[in-house]
Amino acid sequence: MKRFLPLLFAPVLVLAQDSDLKIERFDPAFDQLVAPGTRIEKLAEGFHWSEGPVWKDGSLYFSDVPENKLYRWQPGEKSAKVFLQPSGGMESTPAFKEPGSNGLTLDAKGNLILCQQGTQRVARLEPDGKQVPLTHGYEGKHFNSPNDVIYSKNGNLYFTDPPYGLEGLNDSPLKQLKFNGVFLVKPSGETTAIIKDLTFPNGLAFSPDEKLLYVGVSDPQSAKVWVYDVQPDGTVANKRLFFDAGPLVSDKRVGLPDGMKVDAQGDLWCAAAGGVLVISPTGKHLGTIVTNQQTGNCAWGDDGSTLYICANMFICRVKTLTHGVGMVNK
Secondary structure, eight states, X not given: OOSSSTTTSOOOOSOOOGGGOEEEEOSGGGGGTSOTTOOXXXXXXXXXXXXXXXEETTEEEEEETXXXXXXXXXXXXXXXXXXXXXXXXXXXXXXXXXXXXXEEEEOTTOOEEEEETTTTEEEEEXXXXXXXXXXXXXXXXXXXXXXXXXXXXXXXXXXXXXXXXXXXXXXXXXXXXXXXXXXXXXXXXXXXXXXXXXXXXXXXXXXXXXSEEEEEEOBTTBOEEEEEEEOTTSOEEEEEEEEEOGGGOOSSSOOOSOOEEEBTTOOEEEEETXXXXXXXXXXXXXXXXXXXXXXXXXXXXXXXXXXXXXXXXXEEEEEOSSOBTTOTTO
């Protein structure tokens, strides 16, 4: 997502100082996830809106959505280098206020998968640089602007499709779908809309056993994370509220539920008000990694215990005592 809907909140324009980065602890259980005294390290800055981090082959890849660039950062470097431009599948045009790639993930072969807002599709980036569309429409209509994407172990692909890439959002003449949905793409390519009733679906994550699907909604009027039961056919059922982030949003803590990841114990690490909220499997707010910025997403890297965070115009990291799901010794 890009910094909220227009006119609802003023974006934070001042670069965060290192002293603004801190960790808040609300429950003793948080000490088992992030050791007391742990500090947040800023790695690189100067981006427009950083998003969609993923760890691949010893490097961090992430999007700068408005700038239509995909970056690569390597340990030891003080800046990130452009890896792919245009990252959204086409050159920037006035019809797309955010034309670049957004959410990223890896397929079973380690290929980068990109939510490409400019071409309104999800695509695979081949080792030779070729971009292969995995899906680019539903019932004869273009998607809005695919935002976040995850895979299940059986090869099903899930992605959210709010209108954030479009100039005018829901009022854009390019918006063909009447809803902002969550989609399931089977390995065969069959595409199904599995959720149609969320206003601005954004971040996605599975529980460690993949029996639950979490969906963040970046709507100022409904800043919530919902959870669903995953059915044998890959669809979802039994929608229920997991966490209400609305009360945490303020002039000093901007940010709505956005990208999210789950650790090996099932805790949800969700970009939201002022940083990354850490929420237990029962929905209890354990602590916050405070960036003092609208924060887009996070992902584990290194050996699986370092959390990398895209916080508006910079990226940072924090060492954790847990690991991301499937990230041990990666």
